[in-house]
Amino acid sequence: MKVLLVFAHPEPRSLNGALRDIAVKELEALGHEVRVSDLYAMRWKPEVDRADFPALAPDARLKVAAASGEAFAAGALSEDVKAEQERLLWADVLILQFPLWWYSMPAILKGWVDRVYAYGFAYGVGELSDRHWGDRFGEGTLAGKRAMLIVTTGGWEEHYSTRGINGPIDDLLFPINHGILYYPGYDVLPPFVAYRVDRLDDAGFQSVAERLRERMRTLGSIPPIPYRRQNGGDYLIPSLQLRPESGDPAASGFALHRNDAAAPGRDAGSDTTANTSVCEFSRDR
Amino acid sequence: MKVLLVFAHPEPRSLNGALRDIAVKELEALGHEVRVSDLYAMRWKPEVDRADFPALAPDARLKVAAASGEAFAAGALSEDVKAEQERLLWADVLILQFPLWWYSMPAILKGWVDRVYAYGFAYGVGELSDRHWGDRFGEGTLAGKRAMLIVTTGGWEEHYSTRGINGPIDDLLFPINHGILYYPGYDVLPPFVAYRVDRLDDAGFQSVAERLRERMRTLGSIPPIPYRRQNGGDYLIPSLQLRPESGDPAASGFALHRNDAAAPGRDAGSDTTANTSVCEFSRDR
Numbered sequence: 001m002k003v004l005l006v007f008a009h010p011e012p013r014s015l016n017g018a019l020r021d022i023a024v025k026e027l028e029a030l031g032h033e034v035r036v037s038d039l040y041a042m043r044w045k046p047e048v049d050r051a052d053f054p055a056l057a058p059d060a061r062l063k064v065a066a067a068s069g070e071a072f073a074a075g076a077l078s079e080d081v082k083a084e085q086e087r088l089l090w091a092d093v094l095i096l097q098f099p100l101w102w103y104s105m106p107a108i109l110k111g112w113v114d115r116v117y118a119y120g121f122a123y124g125v126g127e128l129s130d131r132h133w134g135d136r137f138g139e140g141t142l143a144g145k146r147a148m149l150i151v152t153t154g155g156w157e158e159h160y161s162t163r164g165i166n167g168p169i170d171d172l173l174f175p176i177n178h179g180i181l182y183y184p185g186y187d188v189l190p191p192f193v194a195y196r197v198d199r200l201d202d203a204g205f206q207s208v209a210e211r212l213r214e215r216m217r218t219l220g221s222i223p224p225i226p227y228r229r230q231n232g233g234d235y236l237i238p239s240l241q242l243r244p245e246s247g248d249p250a251a252s253g254f255a256l257h258r259n260d261a262a263a264p265g266r267d268a269g270s271d272t273t274a275n276t277s278v279c280e281f282s283r284d285r
Numbered sequence: 286m287k288v289l290l291v292f293a294h295p296e297p298r299s300l301n302g303a304l305r306d307i308a309v310k311e312l313e314a315l316g317h318e319v320r321v322s323d324l325y326a327m328r329w330k331p332e333v334d335r336a337d338f339p340a341l342a343p344d345a346r347l348k349v350a351a352a353s354g355e356a357f358a359a360g361a362l363s364e365d366v367k368a369e370q371e372r373l374l375w376a377d378v379l380i381l382q383f384p385l386w387w388y389s390m391p392a393i394l395k396g397w398v399d400r401v402y403a404y405g406f407a408y409g410v411g412e413l414s415d416r417h418w419g420d421r422f423g424e425g426t427l428a429g430k431r432a433m434l435i436v437t438t439g440g441w442e443e444h445y446s447t448r449g450i451n452g453p454i455d456d457l458l459f460p461i462n463h464g465i466l467y468y469p470g471y472d473v474l475p476p477f478v479a480y481r482v483d484r485l486d487d488a489g490f491q492s493v494a495e496r497l498r499e500r501m502r503t504l505g506s507i508p509p510i511p512y513r514r515q516n517g518g519d520y521l522i523p524s525l526q527l528r529p530e531s532g533d534p535a536a537s538g539f540a541l542h543r544n545d546a547a548a549p550g551r552d553a554g555s556d557t558t559a560n561t562s563v564c565e566f567s568r569d570r
Contacts (some may be wrong), residue, residue, distance in 0.1 A: 046392040087420035107331040111392030179388035
């Protein structure tokens, strides 16, 4: 397979840098072709602004979606953005790797999403009507490909558990997994999460590394999170609300948008946490 | 009161620009003192990198939290960051205003958080022990102040409703409201959300504007979201899990971290959506 790893950490000698190297080495040993977009090393420009749309008249009001759509259609997006879009089209698997900063991705990676996900490429795709609300959430430009997150946290696994103060990790990652990866069509794999990374001793690091290698070995086979396809019949259109008869009656919030009953080889009653890769050692104190 | 509005939209002539001007004008008419941090106009640097820590030796490994804490303690953070921290200390109320891009804030605003929220300022504050897990989630440097979001979306209100495909808006905003605003101590007010803003006619705009003026008039009096204080007894320490006997047995996910029963003048059974400002016109097609 072809794998694109988008990496967002400012220090190559960091734990994230080490995990990236381990992932790349394991993937290459398996015969996969790997490319890395190292956003800090590339000096990636994070902010969407007028400079992204060179064809926009100097005195024209910048309407981001419209400008993005026009530039994409005309092949007039900036070169850095076009290069990343080509890499996304090239790759069978996308991996986003980052430290969780303030419960989300670092700004430089958010800026990769904001800029690379152009209108006509990642959104604004397909028929928009009262019967089909665009090709998104399971359909779209990147359908048929797989994507997953590699995330590190300073906090403990318990702090991100079902009743943990930060909120459950799968809920915190839902806006990314569902809203950024599933949206343009990716099959989204369970995230790899390493907790409490500021306190890792050598044994802890080796444990995380081995878990990561194992995840890389199953990249092509592990079942994706069973999100519901927007245009698959579960949602009313155009209100895009889950039909009253769909969904686990006991479910609420983000979990409504999973159909665990339809997932092969998985208990219908499994909770979201069960699908997150957990580093067992992080339970140690 | 003193109000700081942090604004993150690249186009002054946008709807967001118009709403910002309306909010500022209303606040000033009420006698409040207002400052605006217009991140695009300031050419705010979004990414955390070595340049943020001038005292760091050129060959030293960058450990972000450690470097941030050392620079904050030594007064050695970059001038742009120090100026924003001073504004936060000056203001009684913080408003973050942004368009919802990919279910979160634009990169430039995330980068304001990543950089301004230094260790020792917004995190790493207070005693860290088995009885008190730092001053955060209701305590901290910014305790006693209020904060709120002003957010615009292209999508419909229904798409962000309890069963809407995007997920409930209050859940999507939880990582910001709870994880970024409540974390360093702010009392967090219900967000102001304007939906479907790409299709606003003049009547629609006037309706949003009037709702926003009303919210500005109640900035000092509206009850905050009743999040649970980390060190207030509801959580086990150090696992930081909500005690088994705490919380609505029917609640799960992010909603567990609210204590609506303790909120004055509010039904214990109110759902999160009830606390979001809703622009009624956005239901029109």
